[in-house]
Amino acid sequence: MNSEFEKIIRENAGILHKFCQIYTDDQTEYEELFQEMMIQIWRSLEKFRGDAKVSTFVYRICINTALSFRAKLNRSQKKFEPLDGKIFASPEKDNEQGEQLQKLYAAIRELKPIERAIVGLYLDEKSYQEIAEILGISKTNVATRLMRLKKKLIGKLNNE
Amino acid sequence: MNEQELKEIWKSADSQDIPKIDFEKVQKKMIGWHGKLRRKIELDSLFGILILVIYLALLIPLPHLIYPLPLILIMYPWYYWKLWTIYRSETQAQDVINTRKYFEDKAAKLTGFIRECRIVTLLFFPPVALISCYVSLSNNPFTSKFMEYEYLSAHPVLIYASLIFCGVLTVIAMIGVEILIRISYLPSLDRVKELLEQLKFEE
Numbered sequence: 001m002n003s004e005f006e007k008i009i010r011e012n013a014g015i016l017h018k019f020c021q022i023y024t025d026d027q028t029e030y031e032e033l034f035q036e037m038m039i040q041i042w043r044s045l046e047k048f049r050g051d052a053k054v055s056t057f058v059y060r061i062c063i064n065t066a067l068s069f070r071a072k073l074n075r076s077q078k079k080f081e082p083l084d085g086k087i088f089a090s091p092e093k094d095n096e097q098g099e100q101l102q103k104l105y106a107a108i109r110e111l112k113p114i115e116r117a118i119v120g121l122y123l124d125e126k127s128y129q130e131i132a133e134i135l136g137i138s139k140t141n142v143a144t145r146l147m148r149l150k151k152k153l154i155g156k157l158n159n160e
Numbered sequence: 161m162n163e164q165e166l167k168e169i170w171k172s173a174d175s176q177d178i179p180k181i182d183f184e185k186v187q188k189k190m191i192g193w194h195g196k197l198r199r200k201i202e203l204d205s206l207f208g209i210l211i212l213v214i215y216l217a218l219l220i221p222l223p224h225l226i227y228p229l230p231l232i233l234i235m236y237p238w239y240y241w242k243l244w245t246i247y248r249s250e251t252q253a254q255d256v257i258n259t260r261k262y263f264e265d266k267a268a269k270l271t272g273f274i275r276e277c278r279i280v281t282l283l284f285f286p287p288v289a290l291i292s293c294y295v296s297l298s299n300n301p302f303t304s305k306f307m308e309y310e311y312l313s314a315h316p317v318l319i320y321a322s323l324i325f326c327g328v329l330t331v332i333a334m335i336g337v338e339i340l341i342r343i344s345y346l347p348s349l350d351r352v353k354e355l356l357e358q359l360k361f362e363e
Contacts, residue, residue, distance in 0.1 A: 014173065014174040017173060018170065018173050021173070100169045100172075101169055101170075101172055101173055104166065104169050104170060120170075123166060123167050123170035123171075124170070125167065150163060153166065154161055154162065154163070154166065157161050157166070158161050
């Protein structure tokens, strides 16, 4: 396998992982989406000219793939076929922080697909400008939506 | 809980929650994915070639069927060109707007292809059926006189019968094409349209 690709995946696995978590409802979907994201990164790598940061490139691909994936799921109203072999080892999630993280993922999953991307990017410390560039929407739109989304998310988590 | 705490929880995923990736399996999946796309193109191409071979084989017992052959051969480059155009278009878009543009383009291509399939069937099949009908009858010693001008003039019912026969064949061909479109292409078009709906949001 292309070592550059492997390096990109290893260095940005966190991005893939978190966006897979907020766009999927179970392990099968998670693995399917993670795999699809890697395929899209693999396919897009030769077109990547380095005019953006690698992480920005990865974010864009992950979000577009996740949006398409959700649309596919909504459309077919059925789950993907289980994979013939697991490509991931399940992480431990039994500590308190892990529990909070799962609650956060669950709260984000209740948002609309595009809103999940906005929140994910914001929580990854991306500026409004960067979020706007990655998603191809205006900075004002990002700011307006984020204001509402942050309140909604914090309110939801505090009420639990 | 406040914004900063949210960010800290989110970041904690980087240290504790990331699964290990088996790259060998990933590689196999990718090879499988590329192979699937290639097989789909090959299957469609083989199906088209098979139909052509069957038609050419029919020329041995029915050599007069060669007359409508040019019309059929004209359709092949069009069909393969269209298939190639649809399959080769892959998105490299890296934001929502461009992804939407890509899918709009894909939807337009599929809509165009479906429309053209119907038009081509409607335009090409009647002359193909008519020529086949004419050459089949005129090359058969028992029916050749039916195709003579004087006989046809005396029995105009034969002209109507031929036209009706060609019309029926055209309707059958159109139903066949419509079934093919509904099985293969309309679901793809619906998927693209639904995807476009998903990608729409207020600016």
